[in-house]
Amino acid sequence: xxxxxxxxxxxxxxxxxxxxxxxxxxxxxxxxxxxxxxxxxxxxxxxxxxxxxxxxxxxxxxxxxxxxxxxxxxxxxxxxxxxxxxxxxxxxxxxxxxxxxxxxxxxxxxxxxxxxxxxxxxxxxxxxxxxxxxxxxxxxxxxxxxxxxxxxxxxxxxxxxxxxxxxxxxxxxxxxxxxxxxxxxxxxxxxxxxxxxxxxxxxxxxxxxxxxxxxxxxxxxxxxxxxxxxxxxxxxxxxxxxxxxxxxxxxxxxxxxxxxxxxxxxxxxxxxxxxxxxxxxxxxxxxxxxxxxxxxxxxxxxxxxxxxxxxxxxxxxxxxxxxxxxxxxxxxxxxxxxxxxxxxxxxxxxxxxxxxxxxxxxxxxxxxxxxxxxxxxxxxxxxxxxxxxxxxxxxxxxxxxxxxxxxxxxxxxxxxxxxxxxxxxxxxxxxxxxxxxxxxxxxxxxxxxxxxxxxxxxxxxxxxxxxxxxxxxxxxxxxxxxxxxxxxxxxxxxxxxx
Amino acid sequence: xxxxxxxxxxxxxxxxxxxxxxxxxxxxxxxxxxxxxxxxxxxxxxxxxxxxxxxxxxxxxxxxxxxxxxxxxxxxxxxxxxxxxxxxxxxxxxxxxxxxxxxxxxxxxxxxxxxxxxxxxxxxxxxxxxxxxxxxxxxxxxxxxxxxxxxxxxxxxxxxxxxxxxxxxxxxxxxxxxxxxxxxxxxxxxxxxxxxxxxxxxxxxxxxxxxxxxxxxxxxxxxxxxxxxxxxxxxxxxxxxxxxxxxxxxxxxxxxxxxxxxxxxxxxxxxxxxxxxxxxxxxxxxxxxxxxxxxxxxxxxxxxxxxxxxxxxxxxxx
Numbered sequence: 001x002x003x004x005x006x007x008x009x010x011x012x013x014x015x016x017x018x019x020x021x022x023x024x025x026x027x028x029x030x031x032x033x034x035x036x037x038x039x040x041x042x043x044x045x046x047x048x049x050x051x052x053x054x055x056x057x058x059x060x061x062x063x064x065x066x067x068x069x070x071x072x073x074x075x076x077x078x079x080x081x082x083x084x085x086x087x088x089x090x091x092x093x094x095x096x097x098x099x100x101x102x103x104x105x106x107x108x109x110x111x112x113x114x115x116x117x118x119x120x121x122x123x124x125x126x127x128x129x130x131x132x133x134x135x136x137x138x139x140x141x142x143x144x145x146x147x148x149x150x151x152x153x154x155x156x157x158x159x160x161x162x163x164x165x166x167x168x169x170x171x172x173x174x175x176x177x178x179x180x181x182x183x184x185x186x187x188x189x190x191x192x193x194x195x196x197x198x199x200x201x202x203x204x205x206x207x208x209x210x211x212x213x214x215x216x217x218x219x220x221x222x223x224x225x226x227x228x229x230x231x232x233x234x235x236x237x238x239x240x241x242x243x244x245x246x247x248x249x250x251x252x253x254x255x256x257x258x259x260x261x262x263x264x265x266x267x268x269x270x271x272x273x274x275x276x277x278x279x280x281x282x283x284x285x286x287x288x289x290x291x292x293x294x295x296x297x298x299x300x301x302x303x304x305x306x307x308x309x310x311x312x313x314x315x316x317x318x319x320x321x322x323x324x325x326x327x328x329x330x331x332x333x334x335x336x337x338x339x340x341x342x343x344x345x346x347x348x349x350x351x352x353x354x355x356x357x358x359x360x361x362x363x364x365x366x367x368x369x370x371x372x373x374x375x376x377x378x379x380x381x382x383x384x385x386x387x388x389x390x391x392x393x394x395x396x397x398x399x400x401x402x403x404x405x406x407x408x409x410x411x412x413x414x415x416x417x418x419x420x421x422x423x424x425x426x427x428x429x430x431x432x433x434x435x436x437x438x439x440x441x442x443x444x445x446x447x448x449x450x451x452x453x454x455x456x457x458x459x460x461x462x463x464x465x466x467x468x469x470x471x472x473x474x475x476x477x478x479x480x481x482x483x484x485x486x487x488x489x490x491x492x493x494x495x496x497x498x
Numbered sequence: 499x500x501x502x503x504x505x506x507x508x509x510x511x512x513x514x515x516x517x518x519x520x521x522x523x524x525x526x527x528x529x530x531x532x533x534x535x536x537x538x539x540x541x542x543x544x545x546x547x548x549x550x551x552x553x554x555x556x557x558x559x560x561x562x563x564x565x566x567x568x569x570x571x572x573x574x575x576x577x578x579x580x581x582x583x584x585x586x587x588x589x590x591x592x593x594x595x596x597x598x599x600x601x602x603x604x605x606x607x608x609x610x611x612x613x614x615x616x617x618x619x620x621x622x623x624x625x626x627x628x629x630x631x632x633x634x635x636x637x638x639x640x641x642x643x644x645x646x647x648x649x650x651x652x653x654x655x656x657x658x659x660x661x662x663x664x665x666x667x668x669x670x671x672x673x674x675x676x677x678x679x680x681x682x683x684x685x686x687x688x689x690x691x692x693x694x695x696x697x698x699x700x701x702x703x704x705x706x707x708x709x710x711x712x713x714x715x716x717x718x719x720x721x722x723x724x725x726x727x728x729x730x731x732x733x734x735x736x737x738x739x740x741x742x743x744x745x746x747x748x749x750x751x752x753x754x755x756x757x758x759x760x761x762x763x764x765x766x767x768x769x770x771x772x773x774x775x776x777x778x779x780x781x782x783x784x785x786x787x788x789x790x791x792x793x794x795x796x797x798x799x800x801x802x803x804x805x806x807x808x809x810x811x812x813x814x815x816x
Contacts (some may be wrong), residue, residue: 001769009768013761016642020753023649024746063635065767066618069607072635109658113649120646127639139639143646150650180586187593190602200602209592216589373523448520 004051007044008076009061011084012126015041019119027111031102034095034115038122042088049081053489058496060132069196075132079339079493082486083129083263086343090255090350091122093475097354097468098248100460105155105246114154121147121252128260132271134182135192137264141178145171145228148257151249152241163240170237174227181220185272188213194271202274218273218283225265229258231324232294235317239305242313247357250309254316254353255346262323262342266335269327270498281330288328288419292426294321299433307367308360311437312352315393318430319345325423326408329415336491337407343486344392344400344479351472352389358382358465359445362456369441374449376442378456383445385469390438392476395431400479405431407487620777620786621707629712630789634760641796644803645753651807657814681730688730695723703797707786713793717800724805733813742815745802752795752802759788 018037022030052058058077060068067073095102095118106114120143127140148171153164186192188210189200204210227234242250269283298318305311319341326338356367362378363371376383392399405427412423479486506512516522594601611628619627629637696719703716728736766773778785809815 006765006768009764013757013764016638017754017757017761019642020645020750020757023645024750062768063764064632065763065773066632070610071632071767107658110653110656113653116649117646117653120642123642133636135633136636136639139636139643142643143639146643146646146650150646150653153650154653156653184589184593186603188602190605190607204602212592213589216585447523448518450520 002051004047005059005061005076007048007051008074008080008084008126008130009063011041011044012074012123012130015119015123015126019116019123022112022116022119025112027103027106027108027115030112030115031099034118035092037119038088038092038095041122041126042085042092045081045085045088048076049078049085049489052076052078052081053492056492056496058493068193069191072136073132073193074127074130075194076130077493077496078489079497080129082489082493083339083342084126086346087125087129087256087259088122089475090346091118091125091252093468093471094251094255094350094354095248096464097251097350097472098246098357099464099468100462101247101357101465105157107156110154114151117147117150117154118252121151121257125256125260128264132194133192134185134194134197134272138175138179138182141175141228141261141264144257144260145175148241148253151253152245154249155244155246159240159244163237163244167237167241170234171228174224174234176224177220177227178224181217181224184213184217184220188217194267198272198274201272205274215282221268222265222283222287225261225268226290226324229261229265230317230320232290232297232317232321235294235298235320238317239301239310239313242316242353243307243310247353250313251350251353254313255350258316258320259342259346262320262338266327266339267497270335270494284328284330286328287324288330288422291321291324291326291328292422294318295325295426295430296321296433299430299437303433303437305437306369308369308372308441309353309356309367311441312349312356315434315437316345316349318434319349319393322404322408322430325426326411329411329419329423331411331414332491332494333407333411333414336487336494337404337411339490339494340407340483340487341404344404347400347472347475347479348389348392351385351469351476352393354465354472355382355385355389355469358462358469359386362459364457369444372441372444373447374445374453376445377449377454379459381466381469385473386445387442388473388476390442392480393438394435398477398480400476400483403480403483403487616780618777619789620780621789622780622786623707623709623712625710626707626712626789626793627786630707630792631787634792635764637792637796638756638760641753641756641799644799645749648749648803648806651810655810655814684730688726692723692727692730695726696720699723699797699801703793704783704790706793706797707789708783713796714800716793717797718804720797720801721804724801725808728805728808733809740805740809745806748798749802752798756792756795759791763788 015037018033022033025033058075058080060073060075062068063072063074065071102111102114124140124144124147128137128144131137131140145168149164149168152167153160185197188204189197191197191200201214205214223234230238242254245253273283295318298314298316298321302311302314302318305314323338323341323345326334326341328334329337358379359372359375359382360367362382363375366372376387388399392401395402395405409424409427412420412427415423503509513522513524517524598604611624611632615624615627615632616622619631621627621631699716699719699721701716702711702719703713706712706716724736724740763773763775765771775787777787780786784790
């Protein structure tokens with residue numbers, strides 16, 4: 001075993017250790033520790049990515065002295081490594097983008113607690129990405145949920161309490177369903193590790209004895225993770241949760257937390273369910289329908305919304321719908337498109353939330369469209385960031401959103417004809433609706449206003465925020481231009497994921 | 499010298515030109531129709547101390563509750579719960595019977611835990627061996643769940659000087675001064691019970707690898723003993739030793755030790771290196787490798803978390 005193979009384990013333990021140490025540090029020290037930790041995780045993940053690409057296969061790593069069906073285990077391949085690297089990069093840029101807001105909006109004595117939550121969130125995302133064990137996944141889902149709840153209410157002003165309670169209730173329902181599904185799965189397979197569970201399922205599924213429990217298990221696991229990631233009919237917590245908290249938390253919640261659950265669902269679909277099982281087919285059909293409804297209804301809700309942050313949150317509902325639609329196609333190409341969109345949507349949403357905070361601040365804290373008139377002149381970099389993010393969302397070529405949509409459209413051709421037509425129509429409608437509400441907002445930002453309204457009053461420009469906005473915009477551009485290598489890694493990883 | 503198109507006034511292009519100059523706004527008059535009119539009046543019976551923002555929030559909440567929606571919502575919730583109950587009951591009937599020898603969970607995993615657990619982990623209590631050795635990573639995650647939960651409660655409930663300049667007033671308002679700390683019956687009972695409870699808790703933690711129990715249950719017993727002591731004698735007495743600093747450093751040491759010790763164990767395990775941790779002689783108090791120390795760590799974390807939850811909910815501080 002080479003030293004590089006330890007890196008995934010190091011990155012999980014490092015983030016947990018930083019959280020523990022931060023409990024006695026000052027807010028400032030905790031901040032630097034967090035930034036250093038995320039940067040280290042980024043480089044460790046890149047190292048792992050390079051290693052797995054060179055060897056071209058995935059490996060398992062024992063967490064302890066006992067091999068697979070007895071002890072805990074993580075499993076690492078190119079797909080996991082690139083996800084970990086992307087998540088770490090997005091985390092770093094989101095936190096940098098909201099750094100000054102955290103300092104202003106979170107109380108001084110509680111800033112270290114905020115960074116503890118961020119550290120543990122990072123560790124739980126890494127664990128969800130790497131784990132090969134169903135129960136470990138559940139434990140880290142719990143950590144992720146509580147951390148997200150804390151991040152939502154960290155601002156401690158106004159509606160955040162309502163949003164945090166709503167998020168907590170919905171999310172706990174999701175966790176509960178997932179846990180019930182997990183225990184049912186254990187009682188028919190006798191395994192908590194994913195690969196042995198799959199072998200057991202392959203043996204018992206041909207006998208029709210367990211058809212009913214298997215369907216219920218699939219239902220519970222999928223609905224559980226669907227609620228937690230904001231699949232359409234279970235999305236009601238999203239606008240409040242993303243709309244009122246501090247910008248860094250909004251960016252992290254929308255671009256990472258829901259994606260962690262989606263990645264876990266993909267892992268369950270590939271690694272636990274036997275390929276082409278009857279139940280699996282039904283599940284993809286259901287996901288496809290919900291995904292399509294989400295794509296359209298999320299955009300309709302966004303059009304009806306006047307508050308720019310809530311509008312962007314509703315657009316997350318639509319984008320999560322895209323991802324589920326890709327999974328629902330039931331083909332490898334659809335899954336690759338969904339995985340690319342996980343990264344791509346992360347980059348777009350983080351950029352939008354970070355730049356919205358700058359725009360609102362120069363408009364006297366107003367978030368409605370009238371108040372934002374001409375905000376693009378007042379805060380040039382945030383305006384640029386929002387425009388780039390919006391164009392990417394709509395699917396402008398050269399930006400990452402275009403590549404996602406292109407991949408979804410071409411993946412649809414690999415599915416059966418009905419799904420293909422439905423996916424194309426939904427993509428067309430959703431893109432049009434996206435264009436309606438994002439372009440409307442961009443036009444408002446650049447509406448002509450008198451000269452005196454073009455200067456921001458009592459606003460402190462923030463270097464880190466601008467740098468993060470530019471970084472995220474570049475990430476959008478980079479993913480858009482240099483998508484082939486990323487897609488190659490994703491498809492390579494997906495081949496050896498199961 | 500350009501001649502104007504007779505259709506130009508009022509056309510789309512005129513509006514566009516005007517919009518570019520800033521003289522015309524298509525959203526003007528369309529977006530302000532729903533002017534906030536009656537809002538403040540409807541909530542006027544709310545205490546005047548509430549800010550306008552909180553009123554608006556309340557109004558928004560009320561608006562959503564109003565109407566038939568609420569009734570439909572209740573019926574739907576009931577239906578959903580019933581459906582889920584029936585679904586799960588039906589599913590259970592398809593599962594292997596409880597205690598069935600041929601059930602899928604009686605496989606090689608359980609067999610090895612039962613047959614080789616003692617030899618490999620050194621723990622007489624097989625459950626302790628499972629959660630703290632075979633699957634120690636999960637248990638570390640669970641300890642972190644407690645840690646993060648107490649962090650969230652701290653963010654939510656801890657009263658800080660810099661948060662609210664009137665925190666002195668808040669402190670006066672809390673029940674600290676009104677607590678029944680002159681209750682003789684309670685105090686006598688606590689005097690008798692608390693030492694026994696805490697010693698029993700320590701016993702359960704320390705014997706976690708030998709008998710039923712362990713860090714989670716023992717820690718909960720110790721925590722409840724501390725809470726009983728606090729209820730009987732008040733914050734003046736407990737505040738002498740259970741300070742914020744002590745709780746923080748205990749949690750830090752316990753979790754930090756768990757993290758470092760287990761990292762060592764995971765690292766040596768995964769890289770197939772020799773580890774100096776041995777199972778020892780089964781049945782002795784200092785046996786079973788790391789399990790006894792990890793139990794102590796978990797016990798400390800659980801006890802501190804329980805105690806700090808109680809104090810935070812009661813008065814927002816230690």
